[in-house]
Amino acid sequence: MNVEAYIATGILEAYVLGELTVREREQVEQQLENNSALRDELTRIEKTVEQLAFEAAVKPKPDLKNKILTSANTKRISQTSKAVTLWQWLAAASVILACGFAYLAYNYYTRWNSTSRQLAELESRHQQIAQNLNTVNLELSKIQHEVEVIDNPAFARIVLAGTASAPNAQATVYWSSASQEVYLRIQNLKTLTAENQFQLWALIDGKPVDLGIFDTKNGLIKMKPTSHADAFAVTIEARGGSPVPSLQTLQVMGSTKG
Amino acid sequence: MxxxxxxxxxxxxxxxxxxxxxxxxxxxxxxxxxxxxxxxxxxxxxxxxxxxxxxxxxxxxxxxxxxxxxxxxxxxxxxxxxxxxxxxxxxxxxxxxxxxxxxxxxxxxxxxxxxxxxxxGLLPVLEALPPEQKLIVEQLYLNGYTQSEVADEFGIPLGTVKTRLRLAMITLRTILKVE
CATH class of the missing domain: 1.10.1740.10 (RNA polymerase sigma factor, region 2, helix turn helix motif)
Incomplete structure (x- = not known):
């Protein structure tokens, strides 16, 4: 390489000014390594530039030095050790936090799932119970009403005993002559086919009066009212009832006269 | 010290x-x-x-x-x-x-x-330089321009900027007594 020609291009001045590309810089640095004449020339250029800067120097205000030295002191310490460890701490902390949150999120998700399942179960059970309670309440008010009837001294209790055609049959009539209300309670009556129904009769002055038809069921059955009755009797009639009782199907009978 | x-x-x-x-x-x-x-x-x-x-x-x-x-x-x-x-x-x-x-x-x-x-402003050492070299040294070393900026700003070819700088540096070296 022709050192003189290389220097004459002014590349070293550009190098000193920091005006070269990274690649150009690397090339110059490579040349400098192998060539002491080039290194000497570089040093001369640098010293000239440096000297020039000293010639053009401007003194800053005196109090600036103290300010700069003070901030340099603290800055150096924090930069070397603390900044790195702080960074590491932050990284470690964020990883731990992330793991923690992931675990919590999973945990809460699972719990939430099972909780909502349980809630659905409880809700349907609650609905069931509410329905049951409703049924029980209806039943209870019905029973309360029955008890009122049975307990009421205004109601006479007439036991209807089985007849020759149905010796084991039994029923009870609760009758208030004042309010004319009639209730029937079945203790034991035979099971009927779908075509037949029971019919209650009141015997007034030897004549049967229809008090209504009924099917086998529990509790008090409200029948048609009557102000007079010498006796009550139940017969089996075709479904829908009959204007006159069929005496051969007489099931139970009881007198009001004790 | x-x-x-x-x-x-x-x-x-x-x-x-x-x-x-x-x-x-x-x-x-x-x-x-x-x-x-x-x-x-x-x-x-x-x-x-x-x-x-x-x-x-x-x-x-x-x-x-x-x-x-x-x-x-x-x-x-x-x-x-x-x-x-x-x-x-x-x-x-x-x-x-x-x-x-x-x-x-x-x-x-x-x-x-x-x-x-x-x-x-005035730098006595630069007075020894021809005006065209003085301008380039001032712009590059004192005002922070790059070589291409000086070339653009003053309409001087980049190669000429480099040559003038090189010549100026040789002159300054003597004036500033750089060994």
């Missing part, structure tokens, strides 16, 4: 504050001159000088002696900071031009600055 540059660097790397104090005493005015000519305002120049010294202090490990002198490294670092400051301040100022008060303020400060520059 005169220190060898290599010792100074070693002490700086060891975090020796007295070395940093020496570095400041020795180089702050030279660097401040460079900064002041670029940013042209005392307040900004002080900010840049502080940034520069703190950066030198923090990055001393990044300096490589085999690639040049300490001052060259410091000078380039400082000049880049000064140029960055000018650019950021110009952008900020451009956004504020409709503020009348700010505008008046700016003019006041510019006048002050121009006076200050005149006081600093």
């Amino acid at each position: 005169i220190r060898q540059e290599s010792d100074l660097i070693k002490q700086l790397r060891a975090g020796d504050k007295s070395a940093f104090s020496y570095l400041y005493d020795h180089y702050s005015a030279a660097l401040y001159g460079i900064i002041f000519r670029i940013v042209k305002r005392e307040e900004w120049a002080e900010e840049v000088l502080q940034d520069a010294f703190l950066k030198i202090w923090d990055r001393i490990d990044a300096y490589d002696e085999s690639k040049g002198r300490l001052f060259t490294w410091m000078m380039n670092l400082t000049r880049n900071l000064a140029i960055d400051k000018t650019r950021s301040k110009e952008i900020t100022r451009a956004k504020k031009t409709d503020d009348l008060h700010e505008f008046v303020n700016t003019i006041d400060k510019q006048e002050q600055t121009e006076m200050a520059i005149e006081q600093i």
